[in-house]
Amino acid sequence: MTAENSKNPSNGPVRNWFRGVLLDWDRTQMLICFLLVGLLALAPLFIHSTYYLGILILAAIYAFIGISWNIVAGFTGQLLIAQIIFLGIGAYTTIVLFNYYLVSPWVGLLIAGLVAGLFGIVVALITLRYGLKVDYFALFTIALMVALRTLFLKWKFVGGAVGMWFRLTEPSFDKMIFADKEPYLYIALGLVVIGLLVQYRIYRSKMGKYFLAIREDEDAAAALGVNTSLYKTLAVVIGAAMAGVGGGFYVMYVTFIEPPQVFNLGLNVEIVMAGPIIGGLGSLAGPLVGALLNKPFAEIMRGALTEGRSGSSLIVYGAFLVLTIMFMPRGVTGVLHTIYCWIIRRFTSEEPGEDQNGAA
Amino acid sequence: MALLEVTGITKRFGGLVAVNDLSLSLEKGQIIGLIGPNGAGKTTAFNMISGFYKPDEGDITFKGKIISGLRPDVVCKLGLTRTFQVVKPFPQLSVRDNVMVGAYNRTNNRRESRQKAEDIIEFLGMQDVVDMTASSLSVAYRKRLEVAKALATDPKIILLDEAMAGLRPVETDNMIDLVRQVSKQGIALLLVEHVMRVIMSLAERIVVIHHGEKIAEGEPQDICQDKAVIDAYLGEVEIDVKG
Amino acid sequence: MSPEIFFQIIVNGLFTGGIYALVAIGLTLIYGVLVIVNFAHGEFLMLGIYVAFLGYSLFGVDPYLIIPIAFVLIFGLGALIQRGLVQRVLDAHPLNQIILLVGVGMLLVGLVQFFFSAEPKAIHVPYETAVISAFGLRFAIARLVAFFASMAISFFLYLFLHYTRTGKAIRAVSQSRDAARLMGINVTFIYYLTFGIGAAITAVAGALLAPNHRMIPTMGQSYSVIAFVVVVLGTMGNFIGAFLGGLIIGVVEAFAGFYLGGDVKIIASMLIFILILLFRPAGLFGRKRA
Numbered sequence: 029m030t031a032e033n034s035k036n037p038s039n040g041p042v043r044n045w046f047r048g049v050l051l052d053w054d055r056t057q058m059l060i061c062f063l064l065v066g067l068l069a070l071a072p073l074f075i076h077s078t079y080y081l082g083i084l085i086l087a088a089i090y091a092f093i094g095i096s097w098n099i100v101a102g103f104t105g106q107l108l109i110a111q112i113i114f115l116g117i118g119a120y121t122t123i124v125l126f127n128y129y130l131v132s133p134w135v136g137l138l139i140a141g142l143v144a145g146l147f148g149i150v151v152a153l154i155t156l157r158y159g160l161k162v163d164y165f166a167l168f169t170i171a172l173m174v175a176l177r178t179l180f181l182k183w184k185f186v187g188g189a190v191g192m193w194f195r196l197t198e199p200s201f202d203k204m205i206f207a208d209k210e211p212y213l214y215i216a217l218g219l220v221v222i223g224l225l226v227q228y229r230i231y232r233s234k235m236g237k238y239f240l241a242i243r244e245d246e247d248a249a250a251a252l253g254v255n256t257s258l259y260k261t262l263a264v265v266i267g268a269a270m271a272g273v274g275g276g277f278y279v280m281y282v283t284f285i286e287p288p289q290v291f292n293l294g295l296n297v298e299i300v301m302a303g304p305i306i307g308g309l310g311s312l313a314g315p316l317v318g319a320l321l322n323k324p325f326a327e328i329m330r331g332a333l334t335e336g337r338s339g340s341s342l343i344v345y346g347a348f349l350v351l352t353i354m355f356m357p358r359g360v361t362g363v364l365h366t367i368y369c370w371i372i373r374r375f376t377s378e379e380p381g382e383d384q385n386g387a388a
Numbered sequence: 389m390a391l392l393e394v395t396g397i398t399k400r401f402g403g404l405v406a407v408n409d410l411s412l413s414l415e416k417g418q419i420i421g422l423i424g425p426n427g428a429g430k431t432t433a434f435n436m437i438s439g440f441y442k443p444d445e446g447d448i449t450f451k452g453k454i455i456s457g458l459r460p461d462v463v464c465k466l467g468l469t470r471t472f473q474v475v476k477p478f479p480q481l482s483v484r485d486n487v488m489v490g491a492y493n494r495t496n497n498r499r500e501s502r503q504k505a506e507d508i509i510e511f512l513g514m515q516d517v518v519d520m521t522a523s524s525l526s527v528a529y530r531k532r533l534e535v536a537k538a539l540a541t542d543p544k545i546i547l548l549d550e551a552m553a554g555l556r557p558v559e560t561d562n563m564i565d566l567v568r569q570v571s572k573q574g575i576a577l578l579l580v581e582h583v584m585r586v587i588m589s590l591a592e593r594i595v596v597i598h599h600g601e602k603i604a605e606g607e608p609q610d611i612c613q614d615k616a617v618i619d620a621y622l623g624e625v626e627i628d629v630k631g
Numbered sequence: 632m633s634p635e636i637f638f639q640i641i642v643n644g645l646f647t648g649g650i651y652a653l654v655a656i657g658l659t660l661i662y663g664v665l666v667i668v669n670f671a672h673g674e675f676l677m678l679g680i681y682v683a684f685l686g687y688s689l690f691g692v693d694p695y696l697i698i699p700i701a702f703v704l705i706f707g708l709g710a711l712i713q714r715g716l717v718q719r720v721l722d723a724h725p726l727n728q729i730i731l732l733v734g735v736g737m738l739l740v741g742l743v744q745f746f747f748s749a750e751p752k753a754i755h756v757p758y759e760t761a762v763i764s765a766f767g768l769r770f771a772i773a774r775l776v777a778f779f780a781s782m783a784i785s786f787f788l789y790l791f792l793h794y795t796r797t798g799k800a801i802r803a804v805s806q807s808r809d810a811a812r813l814m815g816i817n818v819t820f821i822y823y824l825t826f827g828i829g830a831a832i833t834a835v836a837g838a839l840l841a842p843n844h845r846m847i848p849t850m851g852q853s854y855s856v857i858a859f860v861v862v863v864l865g866t867m868g869n870f871i872g873a874f875l876g877g878l879i880i881g882v883v884e885a886f887a888g889f890y891l892g893g894d895v896k897i898i899a900s901m902l903i904f905i906l907i908l909l910f911r912p913a914g915l916f917g918r919k920r921a
Contacts, residue, residue, distance in 0.1 A: 107726055158909040162725050163668050167859050168908050174856055175901040182895055189894070234492045234501070241489045244478035251438065251472070253464035253493035253541055293852060297733055305730055339744025339848065342737050349734025353727050354719060 051372065053365060054231065057313040060364075061224050064316055065217055072210045081209040087323040088216035089278050094303035094315030095223040096270030099230065102310035104263040105243030107162055110169035111271055112296040113151075113176060114144040118272025119279035119290060120186055126203075127195045133204035137276040144272020145265050152261040170293070177291035191286025194279065204280050212281055219277060220316065223270065230266070231312060239263055243310070271300075294342070298326075302345050306352050308359025317360050322348065389452060391416045391576055392437070392468070392545055397446035397456070399432050399600075406432040407600040409446070414545060419567075419577045421591030421608075423584075425621050429600035430580045431473055434547050437578075438470040439463040451544070464493060469538040470547035473580070475530045477522035477537075483509060484518045486533055490540030505540055512536050512566060528559040535566065545576045552583045564589055584622070588612075596621065635767045640885045646774040648881020649781035653836035654854055655861035655873035656785060661829035663805035663868030665713075665721065665822055667728045671736030672858050673851030675830040678705055679837025680846050681743055687754040687841070694754065694841035695776065701838045702831045709830025710823040717826065718819070736851070744848040752846045759843040777839040784835060785874055788828075792870065801825055805868060833858075853897070860904040866914030876915070 049055040071084055097111045118140035125131035125139060151172070154160075160168050181189050199207045206212060230236045238259045241249035250256050279285050289295065307318025325348075326341040352359060390413035399407040407429040414420055422430050435441040437448055439460035448456040455463050469490075478486050487505035495501050509518050512532050517525060522533060531551055538546050548567070552560050560583065567590055571577055581587045587594060587608070594611045596604040598620040604611055611617055654676055661669045679701045686697040712735060720728050761772040792798035803811040804821045812818050861880050865872025880900055887899035907914065 101726060105724070105726070107729065109729065154909070158912075160908060160912070164863075164908055164912055166725075166729060167668070167863065168905065170856065170859070171901050171904045171908070175898060175905070178895050178898040178901065232498065234496050234498065237485060237489050237492060237501075240481060240485070241478055244480060245476045247440070247460075248472065248476035248478065248537075249489065250440075250460040251464060251470055251476075252490045252537055253461045253469075254489070255459070255461045293733075294737070294849070297737060301730065301733070309726070338749045339741040342741030342744060344741075346734045346737030346739075346741055349730055350716065350738060353731040353734065354716065357723070357727060 051376075053368060054228070054312055056368060057311065057361065058224065058228055061313050061316050062221075064320060065220060065224075069214070069217055072213065078209050081213060083324050083327050085209060085213050085216050085281060087319050088213065088220050089274060089281065090299050090303050090323055091316040091319035092216070092219045092223045093271055093274040093278075093299050094307070094319050095220075095227050096267045096274060097300045098304045098309065098311075098315045099227060099239075099270070100263050100267035102304060102314070103231070103236065103239035103243060104260055106260060106263065107166040108151075108169055108264060108267070109166045109301075110173040110293070110296055111267065111300040112291065112293075113169065113173050114148060114268040114271035115275035115278065115299065116176065116180075116285075116287075116290040117147055118144040118275030119285050120180070120192075121272070122276035123192050123194060123279050123285055124186060127192060132202045133276065133280050134202065137273050140276035141269040141273040144275070145269030148265040148268025149261065151268070152264040155264075156257050156261065173291050173293070173296070177287045180287040180291065187286070189286065191284060191289070194283035196283065215277065216281075219274065224312075224316065226266075226270070227315075228312060235259065235262065240310075297349070298322075298341075298345060302348060304359075306348050306359055308361030311359065311361040311365075313364070314359050314361045317364075321360065389449075390414060391418075391451060392578075393447075393449040394433075394437060395447045395449070397433070397436055397443040397448060399429075399436060399441055400444050405600055407436070407443075407597075410597070410600070410602055411446075412595050412602070412605070414576050414578055416544070417571065417574050417576055419571055419579065419590050419592050421587040421594040422578060422580045422597065423582070423587055423594060423621065424597035428597040430597055431549060432600075433597070434470055434549055434578075434580065437463075438468065438547060464541055464543070467542075467544040468547070469541045469543040469545070471534045471538050471549050471551060473549040473553070475534045477525070477530055477533055479523035480521055482519050482521055483514060483525070483533060483536075486522050487536045487540045490537040493541040508536050508539050511539075511569075527554050528556075528562075531555060531559075531563065532566070535570070539570065539575075543575060545578065546570070548577060548579045550580055550582065552581060552586050560586065636889075638766075639768050640889055641882055642768055642770065643774075644882030644885030645878055646771075646778045646881070647884065648878035649778040650836045650840055650877075651857055651861055651881050652785060652874045652877025653781045653839075654833050654858045655865065655877045656788065656870060657829040657832040657836075658858045659862045659865065659868055659870065659873040660801075660832075661826055662862065663870075664801060664825040665717070667717070667721070667725075667732070668859070669826075669829070670729055670732040670855065671739065672829075672833060673853070673855030674736045674739040675705055675709065675833040675851070676837035676840075676854050677743065677846075677848060677851035678708070678739065679834030680841050680844065680850070681747060681837075681848075682834065683838040683841035684747075684752055684754055684846055687756070693756060694838050695780070697841075698780075698835050698838050701834045705834035706827040706831035710827035712830070713823050713826035718822065721822075736855075740848045740851070747848065749848060753843060754841055756842045773842040777842075780839055781836065784832070788832065789870060797824070856897075857900060860900050860907075863904065863912070864907055864914055866916040869914065869916045872914055872916045 049059055068084055068088065072081065075081055093115060100106055100108050121140040121143045122133055122136040125136045126133055155165055155168065180186055186192060197203060197205060199205050238249065238254045241254055242256055242259055246256050302322050303318035304315045305318065306321055307314030307316065326344045329344045330341045356363060392414040394410060394412050396409045396411055397407060398405065398409055410433055412420065424430055432441065436443045439455065439458050439462065442457045447454055450466060450468055455466065478489065484505055487508055488501045491501040491504040506518065509515060512535065514529060514532055514536065517529060525533065535551060552563050555563060564586055567577065579587065579591060591608055594606065594608055595602060596611060596617050603620060604614045604617045612622065658669055658672045682701040682704060683694040683697045686692040686700065687694060716731060716735065720731050758772050763770045763772060763775065792802055800816045801821055801824065803814065803816060804818055808818055857880065861876040862873055864880065865876030883899055883903065884896050888896035
């Protein structure tokens with residue numbers, strides 16, 4: 029590489045920057061993500077329909093929640109199926125704080141993250157203490173979800189079965205109530221950017237490597253000095269807190285919440301799981317790419333192709349999941365990586381950066 | 389006091405006594421071989437020493453501290469690392485990342501960890517596969533990767549569990565050289581091996597286990613001629629002691 | 632609480648429990664042989680009930696007579712799903728297996744919803760309100776028949792598994808896949824068979840539920856969750872455990888429904904589930920620690 033540099037006179041900082049990014053798959057993924065975010069940010073210039081903007085907003089929220097799940101299930105491989113628990117807790121925290129105590133949702137989001145994170149600690153500790161592995165962990169989270177749904181159905185303070193409506197007032201910034209869709213889009217994109225950065229920093233750090241090691245082989249990781257209990261808990265807590273924040277924003281946007289709506293496996297699949305899986309579980313770009321493919325496509329299917337006939341979005345999600353697992357286990361990002369490797373090999377003399385999620 | 393003191397450890401699984409009152413000690417920089425028939429309890433002993441099992445009886449002391457019952461990652465942090473008989477790479481991670489996980493044992497810094505990993509990879513002659521995913525490696529390289537990961541944790545002792553199993557003669561020779569070089573760095577080694585040539589050429593002392601109990605201990609030449617050992621394990625085959 | 636009410640609750644609980652037992656037997660059979668948790672299991676029950684719906688609304692056939700047809704149809708579907716999809720992920724990461732089955736479940740719900748709409752349906756058979764009174768208790772005919780049918784089916788399945796060659800082959804595979812292979816058993820075929828039977832049995836349970844039962848495409852999900860509870864309670868892979876567990880949970884739910892109300896009775900099962908997962912994950916018939 030050094031020889032090439034000295035030979036080439038047009039070797040400026042820009043070229044070096046490109047080399048630094050494009051020869052590194054992780055960084056390339058981030059580049060792709062930021063380009064996508066940029067595109068979304070520009071969308072309001074071209075799209076004026078509130079319907080389509082609404083889809084993009086939801087896609088962005090889904091991407092953020094997807095990142096939170098990616099950190100737990102993708103990085104450490106823990107089968108925390110019902111991540112929606114934390115979204116629900118975050119959502120309820122935010123709406124209760126606002127409706128009853130007039131706490132600004134901006135603050136409410138942070139508290140939601142905190143509360144959800146605390147609940148994450150409890151879940152993680154119980155799981156570790158009682159050695160709930162693999163399938164049992166998955167079932168445990170589902171049981172928790174059903175239990176929470178039932179409890180919230182009966183809890184009058186949070187509205188019980190009737191649910192809670194967001195106390196809408198006139199639009200105001202500090203109440204996170206806006207007349208148009210655009211501000212919601214930008215907040216959602218802001219969350220996505222934060223999520224991407226957090227995800228990236230974790231991935232490149234010691235913690236990230238330890239997460240991956242735990243996913244690949246827990247015993248081997250322990251033998252190399254990894255405190256698996258600690259890091260598994262950390263992953264769950266980080267994921268839970270993020271999902272809580274995402275849940276808080278979600279409820280501010282949809283302005284309504286009720287237990288069967290939010291503590292629901294169908295919504296869990298749609299918001300939490302579908303995006304990262306289709307995009308590529310464990311990758312950096314997966315959650316965002318997946319969410320952007322998912323939500324709009326499902327909506328179009330629901331609307332255009334089947335004239336709104338019931339069940340079509342379920343068919344889409346189900347088919348997506350099945351097809352992805354069968355033919356594209358590494359998701360769209362995996363396919364992108366293959367193309368990336370081909371391009372790098374074809375046009376440069378370098379070896380492309382590996383994808384840490386290659387199926388064996 | 390020896391670097392590693394194993395005193396009378398015992399492990400039972402239900403009615404089966406896998407290891408019974410086993411004692412051995414390992415000095416700094418020493419290489420000790422642990423041999424015995426399959427099922428003799430060697431890996432169980434390793435599991436106890438490295439923290440994967442808790443001994444039912446007995447103690448294990450490392451650098452004067454009792455480590456029996458401590459978690460494996462704590463034991464590793466203290467300076468004792470083990471490899472696995474059936475190698476356990478991190479399949480989807482690159483060779484570099486595999487070793488970096490080990491290197492992070494002593495540092496939190498990414499650059500340091502990466503540098504150390506690359507140094508060790510070079511030391512083991514694996515530079516040409518540094519970017520490959522572990523799952524695509526050959527058996528010989530996987531065995532080396534196992535050693536690389538252990539080395540990266542900067543240990544004082546490495547427990548090598550059948551590092552030579554499945555290797556061709558040339559590869560075995562390379563591994564023997566490698567192990568010698570590791571030992572030269574001052575790291576004490578406890579080797580479990582079935583390939584007698586390896587044990588004879590590397591080990592300064594040999595401990596023989598049968599049915600979970602120590603039946604002999606001594607220098608390689610003496611062990612070869614020990615009647616109990618021959619009956620239990622070696623058989624009447626001639627061993628080339630010159631190795 | 633008077634003795635009549637007490638026993639009535641038990642009877643109602645057993646009737647429901649019989650259905651749970653069938654569903655759980657199907658799930659535990661699949662788990663025991665294929666070692667995967669069928670996250671789409673409840674959907675097969677839902678399919679069974681919709682097959683009954685079709686049979687009745689199109690051809691006027693009584694749901695109980697539909698049972699053999701439902702069995703065959705869903706058996707075929709189950710075997711197909713196993714062959715085409717599940718077979719490929721048997722050795723993959725559990726997360727992939729779970730996601731695949733969740734996806735299949737979603738597909739099935741979506742398809743049913745597409746063709747039948749999400750509106751609740753029901754079939755009303757002439758005898759749906761018929762009741763027998765005995766010992767001071769009331770037995771709804773439809774549920775009584777369903778109960779005995781589920782007992783009989785469980786019994787015959789048990790005989791099949793223990794006294795026929797194929798049944799023994801299935802049990803062999805559940806104990807050791809490799810040993811079974813070495814004995815000349817076509818393990819892959821057993822997989823198709825088992826998944827098919829597991830799905831079909833559950834569909835039969837659905838058909839048994841059909842008379843006067845509210846049918847919506849998403850009804851399978853709550854049965855999936857109950858099936859998980861029962862199977863874990865009865866020890867994963869254990870036939871008798873699933874059978875007894877189903878009855879136990881049925882009765883527990885009946886009492887919970889009486890004291891807490893219908894919409895929250897599930898909490899009792901969830902509590903039991905969580906307690907079992909924490910303190911006795913191997914279930915009633917397993918060793919202390921799974």
